[in-house]
Amino acid sequence: MKNPEEFVNFYKEHSLGFDLKLVEQGFKTFKPYFNGTSCLELGPATGYMTKFLINEFQSLTVVEGAKSLLDKIPNYPNLTKINCLFEEYNPNVKYETIIMNHVLEHIEKPIELLKKINNWLTNDGVLIIGVPNAKSFHRLAAVQMGLLISEYQLNQRDIDLGHYRVYDMDLLKIHVMAANYSIIKEGGIFLKFLSNKQIENYFDDEIINAYFKLADNFYYNSAEIYLVLIK
Secondary structure, three states: OOOHHHHOHHHHHOOOOHHHHHHHHHHHHHHHHOOOOEEEEEOOOOOOOHHHHOOOOOEEEEEEOOHHHHOOOOOOOOEEEEEOOHHHOOOOOOEEEEEEEOOHHHOOOHHHHHHHHHOOEEEEEEEEEEEEEOOOHHHHHHHHOOOOOOOOOOOHHHHHOOOOOOEOHHHHHHHHHHOOOEEEEEEEEOOOOOOHHHHHHHOOHHHHHHHHHHHHHHHHHOOEEEEEEEO
16 A cells, blocks of 8 residues: 555645535445444545444444544544554454445555455454446546546546556456455445536536435446445
């Protein structure tokens, strides 16, 4: 994994705007699959999803490689904050729910990390993974417009955030199955045809909610894809 501190400027220089709606919808989508009372969130950044998770579990642990981001998360009474790389984390407890949202694309050797995380789950534990989707309509449109050579090419946003790859559902499944997980749910979050700025300027909440609802029917082309996994 690249040094997380190299990419914190992205959070300072960019208005997250619509990204925050995606995080909230991700939380709502993942919530029915939460298990037990203990949760590990990998890569919380400044706590966009943490603020929702904190109310769902008796104990929540977050692991973040960038201390400057971790320090921005409030010190909730049931929260443990750990500053280290995921590859270096060695918990002495197991978790009933582990969440990796917008993390796996940052990992140089994802299968190795996924195998390690398998050992952090309880026997009935659940791992939830969400990633941006190469096959999203807005990326396919960028290829047609000549802005990308292919939907798998890293765009400037990917580079600014330190991504190694852009997943599609097929590649995501290959990686999790190579790490010996079973898939109990697959789906998508939001059908995205335009840029974030265009969505913020031209879409009202009614339109945005409609495209959130449609995503699970067309998730191979949704903006984000997710898997719910068990051992």
